[in-house]
Amino acid sequence: MKRIWAAIAVLIALGMMIAGCTPPPENKKPTASMTADKVVMFIGGAATFNASQSKDPDGKVKDYIWNFGDGSAEQTIKDKSINHTFTKSGAFNVTLFVKDDKGAKSSKAAGAMIVVAPLPIASASVVDTSTNITFSIDNTTIGKYITDYSWNFGDGSAVGKVPSIQHSYLDNGTFTVALTIVCQGQSATPANPITITVQNRAPVANISIGAVAPYYTNKPISFSGAGSHDDDGTIVKYYWQFGDGTTANGSSVSHAYNKPDNYTVILVVTDNDNATASANLTLTVEKDMIIKAVTVTTFVDLSGYNRSNLSIKIENKGEAKSPGTIRVNATSYTANKSVKIETNSTINSGTWEPNTPDNSISINALLPDGQNINGTWYLVEVFYQGNLVDSGWYQKS
Ligand SMILES: [Ca+2]
Numbered sequence: 023m024k025r026i027w028a029a030i031a032v033l034i035a036l037g038m039m040i041a042g043c044t045p046p047p048e049n050k051k052p053t054a055s056m057t058a059d060k061v062v063m064f065i066g067g068a069a070t071f072n073a074s075q076s077k078d079p080d081g082k083v084k085d086y087i088w089n090f091g092d093g094s095a096e097q098t099i100k101d102k103s104i105n106h107t108f109t110k111s112g113a114f115n116v117t118l119f120v121k122d123d124k125g126a127k128s129s130k131a132a133g134a135m136i137v138v139a140p141l142p143i144a145s146a147s148v149v150d151t152s153t154n155i156t157f158s159i160d161n162t163t164i165g166k167y168i169t170d171y172s173w174n175f176g177d178g179s180a181v182g183k184v185p186s187i188q189h190s191y192l193d194n195g196t197f198t199v200a201l202t203i204v205c206q207g208q209s210a211t212p213a214n215p216i217t218i219t220v221q222n223r224a225p226v227a228n229i230s231i232g233a234v235a236p237y238y239t240n241k242p243i244s245f246s247g248a249g250s251h252d253d254d255g256t257i258v259k260y261y262w263q264f265g266d267g268t269t270a271n272g273s274s275v276s277h278a279y280n281k282p283d284n285y286t287v288i289l290v291v292t293d294n295d296n297a298t299a300s301a302n303l304t305l306t307v308e309k310d311m312i313i314k315a316v317t318v319t320t321f322v323d324l325s326g327y328n329r330s331n332l333s334i335k336i337e338n339k340g341e342a343k344s345p346g347t348i349r350v351n352a353t354s355y356t357a358n359k360s361v362k363i364e365t366n367s368t369i370n371s372g373t374w375e376p377n378t379p380d381n382s383i384s385i386n387a388l389l390p391d392g393q394n395i396n397g398t399w400y401l402v403e404v405f406y407q408g409n410l411v412d413s414g415w416y417q418k419s
């Protein structure tokens with residue numbers, strides 16, 4: 023019995039000796055390590071932080087303590103990674119401490135600087151509302167990290183892919199210009215929407231005339247407005263005023279004037295946005311039928327009277343509207359043109375056709391002379407379809 027007690031004492035002593043010689047080892051602190059998948063972004067962007075490289079030499083990392091430096095609450099989590107969305111612009115120092123399974127905290131923080139840029143400001147430089155508008159964004163601090171630009175001009179045109187771009191609108195309207203930029207995988211849009219209001223451009227009127235001067239009455243003259251144009255649309259109406267009270271519609275028209283005069287032709291064009299423009303030209307319209315020559319011959323008739331014969335050549339420079347009747351009044355006057363002696367009205371019952379040879383006809387008028395055959399004046403008046411078309415005074419040459 024005494025021996026048993028001695029053995030127990032030895033064991034106790036041995037145990038105490040062992041415990042005293044090798045005290046429990048001190049816990050080693052973990053070390054924090056982190057990576058960020060991006061270090062620049064625009065407001066609203068998120069980064070993923072990974073702390074899987076953190077280590078504990080004598081245990082395990084159990085807690086990850088994140089501080090994003092942007093005023094958000096510090097977070098202690100068990101996961102090795104975390105996402106964080108930055109809602110303010112600035113440069114933020116993100117820090118990570120870790121704790122091990124014995125509650126020891128790393129003595130140094132791992133860190134990363136995250137730059138969060140404000141959303142860019144887009145602008146449009148408008149000189150003319152339709153042509154060569156320059157769109158750009160401000161010089162953002164992280165511009166060099168932007169990998170993609172997509173400008174959508176709101177008019178169905180192709181998307182532009184550069185930071186600053188010119189665009190011309192083909193037609194008037196109000197357009198919303200959208201931009202999407204991509205920075206390290208983050209899509210962002212400018213802080214400000216751009217709306218462009220493009221004014222309609224007025225059309226341009228142009229008149230051309232289908233023939234060269236001289237222009238004659240009763241001869242159709244063609245006019246064309248085909249040289250008119252509208253740069254941002256189409257011309258939907260051509261309205262003509264011929265200066266003699268008559269009007270017409272159509273891009274090409276034809277008009278014959280009844281009376282010789284100077285006329286101003288006005289063309290008013292209207293585009294598909296109801297804008298108008300006008301052009302005009304002035305032309306001189308001359309008589310289409312003229313007395314080309316009057317030859318006076320005199321003779322003594324069988325009764326002994328002095329008589330005169332007028333050969334009147336009439337030329338048609340225009341185009342008689344239809345075969346018509348020409349009448350000539352040849353009236354003899356005394357030498358001072360004040361006293362009428364006699365009128366001979368000669369009707370040519372033939373027709374004036376466009377194919378009349380030489381485009382002229384001759385009519386003879388026979389007149390008694392009266393007293394002074396050599397001093398006699400003859401007033402010749404030519405009527406076509408009852409309308410006076412030319413007249414003139416003639417003497418025997
Ligand atoms: Ca440890």
Ligand SMILES: [Ca+2]
Nearest residue numbers: 223254255293
């Ligand atoms: Ca227009």
Ligand SMILES: [Ca+2]
Nearest residue numbers: 194222254255
């Ligand atoms: Ca237009």
